[in-house]
Amino acid sequence: xxxxxxxxxxxxxxxxxxxxxxxxxxxxxxxxxxxxxxxxxxxxxxxxxxxxxxxxxxxxxxxxxxxxxxxxxxxxxxxxxxxxxxxxxxxxxxxxxxxxxxxxxxxxxxxxxxxxxxxxxxxxxxxxxxxxxxxxxxxxxxxxxxxxxxxxxxxxxxxxxxxxxxxxxxxxxxxxxxxxxxxxxxxxxxxxxxxxxxxxxxxxxxxxxxxxxxxxxxxxxxxxxxxxxxxxxxxxxxxxxxxxxxxxxxxxxxxxxxxxxxxxxxxxxxxxxxxxxxxxxxxxxxxxxxxxxxxxxxxxxxxxxxxxxxxxxxxxxxxxxxxxxxxxxxxxxxxxxxxxxxx
Amino acid sequence: xxxxxxxxxxxxxxxxxxxxxxxxxxxxxxxxxxxxxxxxxxxxxxxxxxxxxxxxxxxxxxxxxxxxxxxxxxxxxxxxxxxxxxxxxxxxxxxxxxxxxxxxxxxxxxxxxxxxxxxxxxxxxxxxxxxxxxxxxxxxxxxxxxxxxxxxxxxxxxxxxxxxxxxxxxxxxxxxxxxxxxxxxxxxxxxxxxxxxxxxxxxxxxxxxxxxxxxxxxxxxxxxxxxxxxxxxxxxxxxxxxxxxxxxxxxxxxxxxxxxxxxxxxxxxxxxxxxxxxxxxxxxxxxxxxxxxxxxxxxxxxxxxxxxxxxxxxxxxxxxxxxxxxxxxxxxxxxxxxxxxxxxxxxxxxxxxxxxxxxxxxxxxxxxxxxxxxxxxxxxxxxxxxxxxxxxxxxxxxxxxxxxxxxxxxxxxxxxxxxxxxxxxxxxxxxxxxxxxxxxxxxxxxxxxxxxxxxxxxxxxxxxxxxxxxxxxxxxxxxxxxxxxxxxxxxxxxxxxxxxxxxxxxxxxxxxxxxxxxxxxxxxxxxxxxxxxxxxxxxxxxxxxxxxxxxxxxxxxxxxxxxxxxxxxxxxxxxxxxxxxxxxxxxxxxxxxxxxxxxxxxxxxxxxxxxxxxxxxxxxxxxxxxxxxxxxxxxxxxxxxxxxxxxxxxxxxx
Ligand code: SF4
Ligand code: SF4
Ligand code: SF4
Ligand code: SF4
Numbered sequence: 001x002x003x004x005x006x007x008x009x010x011x012x013x014x015x016x017x018x019x020x021x022x023x024x025x026x027x028x029x030x031x032x033x034x035x036x037x038x039x040x041x042x043x044x045x046x047x048x049x050x051x052x053x054x055x056x057x058x059x060x061x062x063x064x065x066x067x068x069x070x071x072x073x074x075x076x077x078x079x080x081x082x083x084x085x086x087x088x089x090x091x092x093x094x095x096x097x098x099x100x101x102x103x104x105x106x107x108x109x110x111x112x113x114x115x116x117x118x119x120x121x122x123x124x125x126x127x128x129x130x131x132x133x134x135x136x137x138x139x140x141x142x143x144x145x146x147x148x149x150x151x152x153x154x155x156x157x158x159x160x161x162x163x164x165x166x167x168x169x170x171x172x173x174x175x176x177x178x179x180x181x182x183x184x185x186x187x188x189x190x191x192x193x194x195x196x197x198x199x200x201x202x203x204x205x206x207x208x209x210x211x212x213x214x215x216x217x218x219x220x221x222x223x224x225x226x227x228x229x230x231x232x233x234x235x236x237x238x239x240x241x242x243x244x245x246x247x248x249x250x251x252x253x254x255x256x257x258x259x260x261x262x263x264x265x266x267x268x269x270x271x272x273x274x275x276x277x278x279x280x281x282x283x284x285x286x287x288x289x290x291x292x293x294x295x296x297x298x299x300x301x302x303x304x305x306x307x308x309x310x311x312x313x314x315x316x317x318x319x320x321x322x323x324x325x326x327x328x329x330x331x332x333x334x335x336x337x338x339x340x341x342x343x
Numbered sequence: 344x345x346x347x348x349x350x351x352x353x354x355x356x357x358x359x360x361x362x363x364x365x366x367x368x369x370x371x372x373x374x375x376x377x378x379x380x381x382x383x384x385x386x387x388x389x390x391x392x393x394x395x396x397x398x399x400x401x402x403x404x405x406x407x408x409x410x411x412x413x414x415x416x417x418x419x420x421x422x423x424x425x426x427x428x429x430x431x432x433x434x435x436x437x438x439x440x441x442x443x444x445x446x447x448x449x450x451x452x453x454x455x456x457x458x459x460x461x462x463x464x465x466x467x468x469x470x471x472x473x474x475x476x477x478x479x480x481x482x483x484x485x486x487x488x489x490x491x492x493x494x495x496x497x498x499x500x501x502x503x504x505x506x507x508x509x510x511x512x513x514x515x516x517x518x519x520x521x522x523x524x525x526x527x528x529x530x531x532x533x534x535x536x537x538x539x540x541x542x543x544x545x546x547x548x549x550x551x552x553x554x555x556x557x558x559x560x561x562x563x564x565x566x567x568x569x570x571x572x573x574x575x576x577x578x579x580x581x582x583x584x585x586x587x588x589x590x591x592x593x594x595x596x597x598x599x600x601x602x603x604x605x606x607x608x609x610x611x612x613x614x615x616x617x618x619x620x621x622x623x624x625x626x627x628x629x630x631x632x633x634x635x636x637x638x639x640x641x642x643x644x645x646x647x648x649x650x651x652x653x654x655x656x657x658x659x660x661x662x663x664x665x666x667x668x669x670x671x672x673x674x675x676x677x678x679x680x681x682x683x684x685x686x687x688x689x690x691x692x693x694x695x696x697x698x699x700x701x702x703x704x705x706x707x708x709x710x711x712x713x714x715x716x717x718x719x720x721x722x723x724x725x726x727x728x729x730x731x732x733x734x735x736x737x738x739x740x741x742x743x744x745x746x747x748x749x750x751x752x753x754x755x756x757x758x759x760x761x762x763x764x765x766x767x768x769x770x771x772x773x774x775x776x777x778x779x780x781x782x783x784x785x786x787x788x789x790x791x792x793x794x795x796x797x798x799x800x801x802x803x804x805x806x807x808x809x810x811x812x813x814x815x816x817x818x819x820x821x822x823x824x825x826x827x828x829x830x831x832x833x834x835x836x837x838x839x840x841x842x843x844x845x846x847x848x849x850x851x852x853x854x855x856x857x858x859x860x861x862x863x864x865x866x867x868x869x870x871x872x873x874x875x876x877x878x879x880x881x882x883x884x885x886x887x888x889x890x891x892x893x894x895x896x897x898x899x900x901x902x903x904x905x906x907x908x909x910x911x912x913x914x915x916x917x918x919x920x921x922x923x924x925x926x927x928x929x930x931x932x933x934x935x936x937x938x939x940x941x942x943x944x945x946x947x948x949x950x951x952x953x954x955x956x957x958x959x960x961x962x963x964x965x966x967x968x969x970x971x972x973x974x975x976x977x978x979x980x981x982x983x984x985x986x987x988x989x990x991x992x993x994x995x996x997x
Binding site for chain 2: 108124128161162163166167168169174177183185186187188189190
């Protein structure tokens with residue numbers, strides 16, 4: 001086999017492929033290369049990770065009424081006073097009084113609306129601990145919404161503790177179900193990654209049942225918070241977020257302001273029936289909560305918080321997130337400048 | 344196949360008998376094979392070599408190919424072999440035994456003038472035939488059936504269907520309980536109500552006598568619900584291993600996969616071959632005794648191999664989370680399709696799955712790939728050996744097999760009628776020798792009744808109080824191997840414990856669930872059933888990998904980086920079948936009584952408020968938390984000034 005000349009191959013096994021076969025093979029290799037190139041070009045992510053993730057952009061979810069209430073209060077405070085027998089008015093009555101003062105539910109809700117009621121159901125605590133919104137308040141709001149002609153009222157929140165336990169222990173599941181609301185527990189598949197384009201909140205999973213609605217009513221509970229000092233309306237929007245939201249606590253004031261910029265509810269009804277005075281947000285000790293029999297209703301969530309913090313002896317100047325929100329023009333921290341009514 | 348039926352076998356026959364020196368003629372020259380005279384001669388000698396005839400060591404004590412067990416037609420037999428020869432060679436020589444038995448039956452038949460295939464001919468020689476006489480009417484021959492086409496008894500045909508339904512039902516029940524092992528909450532529940540599971544989700548484990556025996560050996564008590572296992576034992580004492588054939592969910596899985604999964608290699612003759620009794624089936628007995636001895640030495644490690652534990656562990660911690668992951672991602676993709684109805688369907692199915700099959704968030708389990716891999720491996724073995732797990736490894740199956748010897752229900756067979764068609768072996772579950780010519784192995788039989796349904800010759804009969812002429816009741820074990828393995832089991836525990844995982848160099852990640860008893864007591868009780876890990880609503884409990892050494896494999900550990908423990912929950916204590924949470928449970932029963940009297944106002948104890956719970960429990964919880972902190976070095980209480988309790992601390996009971 002040594003020195004086998006090409007013109008005279010020793011064995012047929014050394015014969016050259018035909019021109020046709022060679023071309024087909026070259027075309028095959030070239031085709032695969034071209035295909036790979038085309039696919040890579042088509043899905044090439046020039047901007048690096050995340051640049052192409054979300055097409056839904058939009059910095060707010062605004063559910064406010066377009067025209068402000070003409071001659072109604074902008075901040076209403078319903079305080080329950082004990083009668084001679086030492087009895088306090090029932091919660092439903094207080095809620096109705098407060099809502100009527102800001103224009104009545106009919107003013108906010110049109111017939112056939114899908115209404116989301118967003119209480120705080122963050123913790124595996126009973127109502128007595130005052131860590132979650134009072135179930136009676138939630139039920140009262142749901143009832144008012146149905147009475148105003150809502151097609152469907154949905155109660156939902158993204159809990160911090162195990163959701164089933166939170167919904168059950170808070171009593172809100174039963175209470176809302178009894179008045180006909182649709183209760184939606186958080187589940188992974190109900191979150192959708194959304195671009196928020198806020199200062200610290202860029203892109204986050206959003207709990208969709210809370211934003212897919214015509215009207216949104218924020219029903220937080222007023223309470224002490226270890227990091228933010230006092231939280232109610234604005235901080236309640238943490239329930240909208242999924243993912244590792246605990247890491248937002250590094251920058252809690254900015255993220256609260258961001259969230260309040262993103263979520264603009266139709267109405268805010270703060271539950272201050274029983275207020276957690278210390279060891280918030282989770283509480284755990286009955287002695288830490290105090291009965292206040294108060295409901296605050298407002299169309300301005302910043303003002304609602306600015307007023308609410310006085311309940312636990314805080315001052316608005318101590319709450320940086322109020323100042324931030326005020327500067328961004330989400331609302332006013334000087335609630336006295338609004339039309340205030342105490343009922 | 345039978346020599347009489349197919350030409351190749353007849354050639355076989357000739358080959359085998361053309362010479363007395365069988366070994367020489369194994370390779371069969373063509374001339375010999377076609378020698379008609381030789382074939383004739385062999386038919387006279389009733390000798391042939393059956394390709395599938397296998398040594399059955401516990402019958403004959405011999406190894407290698409054995410001669411024909413039975414070949415002659417029944418009519419020939421009586422004249423050739425005197426019935427009197429029966430007793431002596433029966434034990435040693437199955438061929439002679441079969442011939443003798445055939446002789447006895449045939450002569451009886453002849454005496455009574457009964458047709459060969461009449462029903463009660465199956466009543467073996469020696470029993471009083473008169474009792475069966477009235478039933479003696481010829482069975483309708485089914486032309487679609489092979490061989491003589493005698494259909495199985497109606498009752499047996501029905502029972503086989505009952506068995507199938509029973510298997511589906513119990514598997515469904517098991518899955519139902521497994522899916523209910525988790526907290527899902529309810530809108531109907533009152534906020535004050537304690538959160539408990541409504542179903543006895545650990546029921547299958549409570550009925551498991553192997554688990555019960557292990558824990559009895561290690562703790563010397565039968566823990567609470569494990570008393571149910573006596574019921575299963577009773578069932579076995581009446582019917583044999585019906586649990587295996589009719590109830591066991593893990594066995595049903597293997598039954599199913601052995602049915603749909605055989606490879607090309609695993610069909611037909613190879614399948615028949617695989618379904619014959621094999622020596623390796625003893626392994627499960629040795630394993631079982633080793634595990635029992637290990638629990639006597641102080642560790643319920645046998646739970647690693649208990650089939651119910653495996654089913655809970657592998658399905659609950661592996662299959663369900665994996666499905667959740669896959670389907671969850673898939674449906675999320677579908678939900679992105681910009682078509683309304685498609686989105687709705689995807690969302691609705693996600694909702695449904697999240698509220699019924701799994702939980703609302705993905706569950707993760709520590710190193711669960713290994714558990715899943717072992718499950719798939721053992722299921723895959725069904726391709727080669729049907730019900731490999733049940734026949735070779737299952738300690739619960741062998742435990743029941745030990746007791747099956749007392750069973751009142753069992754098999755009789757009429758060897759004389761058997762044509763060696765091996766149809767009974769095709770779907771045999773236990774590999775317990777249902778075919779004629781060999782003895783049935785009661786301890787291996789799953790009571791599936793497939794063999795009697797399949798037999799076209801009316802050989803096999805299941806009945807109460809059968810005679811034991813053609814059955815072996817006891818597992819056939821080699822005494823020395825048994826002693827060696829049992830000793831190994833007992834020795835393994837000290838051997839494992841001198842490794843530095845328990846007394847010294849305790850792994851920092853080995854944090855036990857709340858309420859766990861002290862570590863040695865824990866290892867005595869925990870059967871690695873994974874119920875607690877499945878139920879934990881916060882995904883806090885995980886199967887340990889090798890953090891606790893080999894002995895700690897798959898025992899629960901709390902991994903706080905994945906989930907936290909909600910201290911008012913104690914669901915893991917509720918589902919644990921073996922009482923490693925014993926103390927917590929005791930206190931809870933006290934608390935139940937307290938809760939009845941709702942008048943008790945909330946009490947503050949050492950800074951925490953307890954309502955609807957008795958103070959005893961509150962105090963206990965406090966002191967428990969303190970001990971736990973001390974034990975695991977958990978964070979100290981932040982409260983510096985400890986208030987005096989309202990009532991003096993109660994001494995720990997027991
Ligand atoms: S042998 Fe074991 S796994 Fe198989 S059916 Fe019986 S108990 Fe179940
Ligand atoms: S016992 Fe089995 S091998 Fe014998 S005839 Fe019946 S089915 Fe065939
Ligand atoms: S008590 Fe803790 S570890 Fe046990 S199931 Fe509940 S949350 Fe999980
Ligand atoms: S501690 Fe967990 S794994 Fe162990 S026996 Fe109890 S429930 Fe099963």
